Amino acid sequence: MSSITIKQLAYELNLSAATVSRALSDSYEISAATKQKVWDLAKKLNYEPNPSASTLRSHKSKTLAVIVPEIANNFFSQAINGIEEVSRQHGYHVLIYQTHDNSETEAAFIKSLLSGRVDGVLISVSSETGNSNHFADLNKNIPVVFFDRALEDIDAVKITTNDYESAYLATEHLIECGCNKIGYLFALNNLTAGKKRLSGYKDALLSNNIAYNENLVVICGKEESQNYSQIKDLLITNRPDGIISSIEELVLPCYAICRELNINIPDDLKIVSFSNLKTAPFLNPSLTTITQPAFEIGETAATLILKLLNNKQVDTGEDVVLKSALIKRGSTAV
Amino acid sequence: MSSITIKQLAYELNLSAATVSRALSDSYEISAATKQKVWDLAKKLNYEPNPSASTLRSHKSKTLAVIVPEIANNFFSQAINGIEEVSRQHGYHVLIYQTHDNSETEAAFIKSLLSGRVDGVLISVSSETGNSNHFADLNKNIPVVFFDRALEDIDAVKITTNDYESAYLATEHLIECGCNKIGYLFALNNLTAGKKRLSGYKDALLSNNIAYNENLVVICGKEESQNYSQIKDLLITNRPDGIISSIEELVLPCYAICRELNINIPDDLKIVSFSNLKTAPFLNPSLTTITQPAFEIGETAATLILKLLNNKQVDTGEDVVLKSALIKRGSTAV
Numbered sequence: 001m002s003s004i005t006i007k008q009l010a011y012e013l014n015l016s017a018a019t020v021s022r023a024l025s026d027s028y029e030i031s032a033a034t035k036q037k038v039w040d041l042a043k044k045l046n047y048e049p050n051p052s053a054s055t056l057r058s059h060k061s062k063t064l065a066v067i068v069p070e071i072a073n074n075f076f077s078q079a080i081n082g083i084e085e086v087s088r089q090h091g092y093h094v095l096i097y098q099t100h101d102n103s104e105t106e107a108a109f110i111k112s113l114l115s116g117r118v119d120g121v122l123i124s125v126s127s128e129t130g131n132s133n134h135f136a137d138l139n140k141n142i143p144v145v146f147f148d149r150a151l152e153d154i155d156a157v158k159i160t161t162n163d164y165e166s167a168y169l170a171t172e173h174l175i176e177c178g179c180n181k182i183g184y185l186f187a188l189n190n191l192t193a194g195k196k197r198l199s200g201y202k203d204a205l206l207s208n209n210i211a212y213n214e215n216l217v218v219i220c221g222k223e224e225s226q227n228y229s230q231i232k233d234l235l236i237t238n239r240p241d242g243i244i245s246s247i248e249e250l251v252l253p254c255y256a257i258c259r260e261l262n263i264n265i266p267d268d269l270k271i272v273s274f275s276n277l278k279t280a281p282f283l284n285p286s287l288t289t290i291t292q293p294a295f296e297i298g299e300t301a302a303t304l305i306l307k308l309l310n311n312k313q314v315d316t317g318e319d320v321v322l323k324s325a326l327i328k329r330g331s332t333a334v
Numbered sequence: 335m336s337s338i339t340i341k342q343l344a345y346e347l348n349l350s351a352a353t354v355s356r357a358l359s360d361s362y363e364i365s366a367a368t369k370q371k372v373w374d375l376a377k378k379l380n381y382e383p384n385p386s387a388s389t390l391r392s393h394k395s396k397t398l399a400v401i402v403p404e405i406a407n408n409f410f411s412q413a414i415n416g417i418e419e420v421s422r423q424h425g426y427h428v429l430i431y432q433t434h435d436n437s438e439t440e441a442a443f444i445k446s447l448l449s450g451r452v453d454g455v456l457i458s459v460s461s462e463t464g465n466s467n468h469f470a471d472l473n474k475n476i477p478v479v480f481f482d483r484a485l486e487d488i489d490a491v492k493i494t495t496n497d498y499e500s501a502y503l504a505t506e507h508l509i510e511c512g513c514n515k516i517g518y519l520f521a522l523n524n525l526t527a528g529k530k531r532l533s534g535y536k537d538a539l540l541s542n543n544i545a546y547n548e549n550l551v552v553i554c555g556k557e558e559s560q561n562y563s564q565i566k567d568l569l570i571t572n573r574p575d576g577i578i579s580s581i582e583e584l585v586l587p588c589y590a591i592c593r594e595l596n597i598n599i600p601d602d603l604k605i606v607s608f609s610n611l612k613t614a615p616f617l618n619p620s621l622t623t624i625t626q627p628a629f630e631i632g633e634t635a636a637t638l639i640l641k642l643l644n645n646k647q648v649d650t651g652e653d654v655v656l657k658s659a660l661i662k663r664g665s666t667a668v
Contacts, residue, residue, distance in 0.1 A: 071414065072408065077411075088439075097428075112397075112427060252612060278586060282613075283617060284619070
């Protein structure tokens with residue numbers, strides 16, 4: 001029997017024991033060159049892993065955490081279903097955390113997860129979260145995958161959709177339907193997704209020789225009543241002939257305000273919304289949507305985190321970008 | 335300093351140490367008479383708790399688990415929001431588990447929770463779960479509160495709504511609107527809630543001299559496509575003039591089938607559904623609903639579990655029953 005230990009390998013190679021240990025378990029954190037050096041020496045010296053230590057190291061909770069802003073949102077509930085589908089196939093449980101778009105709640109969850117309660121974290125960040133400060137420790141210790149609402153300043157795997165292109169196409173669709181005064185309900189203004197959607201809208205206007213008018217942009221936040229009164233104000237004082245809602249939560253208020261003000265959709269006002277609402281085809285009128293491939297996003301996110309958990313290399317530099325679909329319905333009929 | 339221990343108190347009183355310990359912490363599991371005996375002797379012998387042991391005993395995760403069939407359901411997402419609201423005020427985190435109405439998944443979650451990951455469990459049971467077998471160990475070890483979908487054969491705190499009365503009133507509403515051939519979409523047939531809803535429907539028919547006809551009752555399960563074809567079959571072969579949907583998930587299929595078959599709602603068919611859909615007022619036509627006080631159910635469930643966690647007595651014999659509201663809209667207009 002070999003009596004070579006990880007410490008001895010580390011000493012011989014002038015590496016830390018932790019690095020050798022990770023190299024032996026084929027961790028993605030260790031470079032291919034270092035792994036090769038470690039494996040070569042281990043083979044040469046007939047290193048045999050200590051089985052009980054190995055069991056201890058592989059003692060996993062077999063649980064993933066999913067952190068989302070809201071579960072009462074069809075995009076997130078469908079994405080979670082996709083995550084669960086893949087997780088279940090690999091024997092993982094899924095715990096769901098809801099931040100209600102509160103950055104403090106999110107930070108508190110992250111802190112509680114550092115104790116090793118779960119093996120990996122899938123997160124769609126709160127709209128209040130402007131930087132990755134509270135993710136730094138987590139990302140060092142536990143595999144993290146961001147989906148849909150990601151942060152720019154963190155080196156992690158990110159699954160997003162073609163936000164820029166989707167908003168661009170939605171704007172062009174409204175222009176094709178005859179709109180030339182298009183309002184924009186701007187949410188997620190801290191996040192890449194929100195910024196890209198706004199850029200798509202702006203660029204589509206410019207390409208069609210329509211001047212961008214910031215008075216037609218309503219910056220929406222977490223306060224439902226404030227969003228409601230701001231949108232109503234736009235429709236009363238500076239009525240657009242089309243509206244793009246950058247999140248699902250703003251579209252029912254639009255319908256309610258139009259009823260209140262006797263504005264006919266689509267004759268007086270056409271509406272497109274980013275939305276995975278199951279009821280979209282049954283609304284009065286049915287709603288034209290930019291529908292994200294929510295279930296597929298969840299599946300992809302789960303597949304990638306399971307790869308990370310198996311110490312496989314995942315290139316964090318290259319985001320996975322899936323495509324949304326523009327589904328034309330009654331709210332933009334001509 | 336006193337040197338009296340829990341063991342000595344237990345020996346003197348001929349009780350187990352565990353019972354004395356629970357009595358000293360005012361646990362709801364110990365009778366008032368036993369507690370009094372323990373407290374009297376502890377006082378007489380100047381018993382002082384060991385502070386480090388007490389810290390150990392009170393080492394809590396400050397986390398509650400909520401287990402629901404589906405998060406993509408407005409009733410459950412609103413109930414979870416109510417649970418979170420109360421939990422947050424008391425410094426508790428909430429973990430959400432989704433069973434997809436699968437009894438095995440539910441049992442696996444329950445088993446994983448026995449390890450003490452959470453301090454308490456709030457659950458709305460899967461529609462597949464016919465008895466309380468897999469809850470028995472949990473209920474002995476961790477406070478459990480059932481909400482909405484409860485089981486009859488378990489002695490635990492239960493928060494439900496007036497299911498019988500709601501279905502009764504919905505049926506009478508359809509009769510008042512002129513219906514006399516009322517179909518019933520029967521879900522949750524394993525659960526008390528489902529059985530009570532069906533009874534309310536039957537009794538309202540009888541009170542109005544309409545014979546109960548089992549051919550108008552569609553037993554719906556988890557298979558969406560099967561539910562769809564069964565409902566369609568009813569509407570083709572034995573068309574009712576009114577329908578009561580006993581769960582929210584069945585109402586969009588009804589709308590879709592009516593479109594497919596060119597059945598006008600409400601002229602040809604009136605529809606009422608148990609539903610907390612936010613889009614109900616904006617559907618085409620707007621949907622008459624039996625709306626459960628979901629947020630309040632969640633708040634009540636959380637308040638009661640926190641009472642249990644503080645070792646306060648909660649009478650498990652008496653269920654809390656909250657009232658739903660019948661909200662009349664376009665789908666039952668005359």
